[in-house]
Amino acid sequence: MKNLLKIQILLTVMLVSSCSEDLLDVPNPNTLTADEFWQSEEDARLGVNAIYAMFYKPGLWSRWIYFRLDLTSDEGFSTSPWLELGDWTRFQYINYNFWEGNVQTWRDTYKAVWRCNQVLANVPDIEFTNPEEKERILAQAKFLRALHYYYAAIMWENIPIVLEPSSPEDLPEQRPLEELWEQIELDLTEALAVLPVEWDAANVGRPTKGAVNAFLARTYMQQRKWQDAKQALDYFFVGEGTGKYRLVQNFQDNFTHYNENNSESVFEIQFSDVNKGGDGEGPNATMSTNRPQFFAPNGIGWADGQARPWIVDEFKKELTTDGELDPRLRYTLFYPDLEADFGDNVYGRSWNWGNNIYFRKYARDYFRENEDYFAQNNFRMVRYADILLMYAEVLNELGQTAEAYAYVDEVRARSNMRPLAEAYPQIGNDRMAFLERLKTERTLELFSESVRWPDLKRWGDLESQGGVDQIAVRDPDFNNYIVGRSIRLPIPQTEVENNPNLNQNPGY
Structure with a gap:
């Protein structure tokens, strides 16, 4: 495509x-x-x-x-x-x-x-x-x-x-x-009836029934229509999409250009560095993403976007079953202790950015030592890991908390984390306690993948001064x-x- x-x-x-x-x-x-x-x-x-x-x-x-x-x-x-x-x-x-x-x-x-x-x-x-x-x-x-x-x-x-x-x-x-939500629902429902389960190789990247159901679920969830959201997500677990999607073994594969449109991809934007023109309307206009250039550390990119330090602390609160750091931390952030924790440097150089923390997902340090305006990494707009965590959230909201654990555990297992009930037995079947933990699980898995703002809106954390004050502790x-x-x-x-x-x- x-x-x-x-x-x-x-x-x-x-x-x-x-x-x-x-x-x-x-x-x-x-x-x-x-x-x-x-x-x-x-x-x-x-x-x-x-x-x-x-x-x-x-x-x-x-x-x-x-x-x-x-x-x-x-x-x-x-x-x-x-x-x-x-x-x-x-x-x-x-x-x-x-x-x-x-x-x-x-x-x-x-x-x-x-x-x-x-x-x-x-x-x-x-x-x-x-x-x-x-x-x-x-x-x-x-x-x-x-x-x-x-x-x-x-x-x-x-x-x-x-x-x-x-x-x-x-x-x-x-x-x-x-009314806007109603129109989105209508367009997606009509598209769902027509689009295929998958496309041939020449058309990979076009929306499938899985992509449509993912956005239907997101649309319903933002409106807190939990039963409708479950029906959309059922496609992946008891419907036509059962068995089609699975988590890739290597978490990093979701953010490089080496393993795009893989089994975890539900919908992704097809970026390319073939054209290096401007962003106008000519036939040689760029098809790249500028995100790495704007978010990379000073001296490599513009450093216009940085990560809050609380996320590093959150990653380090729980170790793997082998007593190691959560491996997702390694591929999510550039931070001062990255080299000490995992042996990685930053774009081929040791850390020299003080206490600053930067986004690593979609950075291209895995094969080059600088950035430019023509990054070719596809942006994974929806990953199967997100689907699993969305399904867990929906089940929990519908009073099926016990059933929701399995879907969180599937995501945790890839990173060699203990099952949720074993790591946090105090949650039990308490719906609100489960949701609070799920908020953290989504952060650890999906940090900097453009889902956090909709999450905060859906959870109601932005609707009261008390909720906003809690967020301000993490982000002034x-x-x-x-x-x-x-x-x-x-x-x-x-x-x-x-x-x-x-x-x-x-x-x-």
Whole structure:
């Protein structure tokens, strides 16, 4: 699929078609209009591939979204000399139009949605030799629209729901979060009926039924619809996906480019370093991630993102069955004692960064001594380990705490940790005690994988001052957090001023 996504010339075509005809004084004979383009099966294939290309845009998964999902949570923070960038990770929003912290992610989110809507509006009228391929193209567009709206719901909550190809003069109405969740559920449910259990080798990386069920479960869980979430997750354990997924033996394999799309992968973004162009719309635009460049230590990268020290202490509270340190610590963080604890240095050099701690997942120190803007490591958006821990959480919420242990134990066993009941017998069948421990289990396994912010929201830890005060002990940035306001981003002010159907989010 990485090769398929090189074909990005369509992106420019589609952007031009978004302008109303009266704005185009002189037609460009070298550029197709939307009416001229959507004619063939190949046009439909290019159209859906253009949606995937949005993963590579800096407002989304190439760069800035990690600042919101990882650094704003209690996992990370920023000491960037770019003061405004750092402020956006510590709830100090003064300029709602800050490009890198807000506007670009908003723009790229709706740009991705627009591409989905283009496919959904135009492909139904194209004749296909194989009708099943046509339905799968439409189902991919629905899944990807739901995915982008899911993260929009996590970030801004109350936003316009746009379901048709839009024009610059459109003034879409703002909708409440509840309606956004309903639309995400609808898109995912319709995609689920069509998408396959797996794709052939040429199409690895496109969403499967497993990926759809994973995002359905996430969507239901954020709304605390536990029974619906269980039904989605049942796919992996008693449904068609039973036995298809399993944890890889080597934890590190989930973060390098050596063993991508493995048995633990449920859905991952297909990054590549083949193109080293800019992030525009040309055929040689980059398909890489910049995350390692921005999060690597000073002198290697920009060090704009750092990890909080409490996580190192958390890893060291419990030893393996052999009396060793949790091996996940080794591949999760760069920290001062890494060389003493595991014999590892950092990008080929001994530690010289004081007490600072940095993210190691997706760093490329395993095969090079520097970083750049063209990292090729696929981002594992959903891993089977996450599915196991989600299922445990859902079972616990449904009063099946005793049954939930097995799924946590499967994750712990890979790291040679004792079964949960043996390590923490005081939990028993106490639902709240189990949930508190599960919060830690998710942190140890999934740290810096962009799930912590949704977790904190789902658990209700951000809804009361008492909950926020507890987080602030780990992360002093939460002393800036305002209950009822900071749980969501402000909508870019330019959008509010230009659209009378938009109101700024509460408290801003």
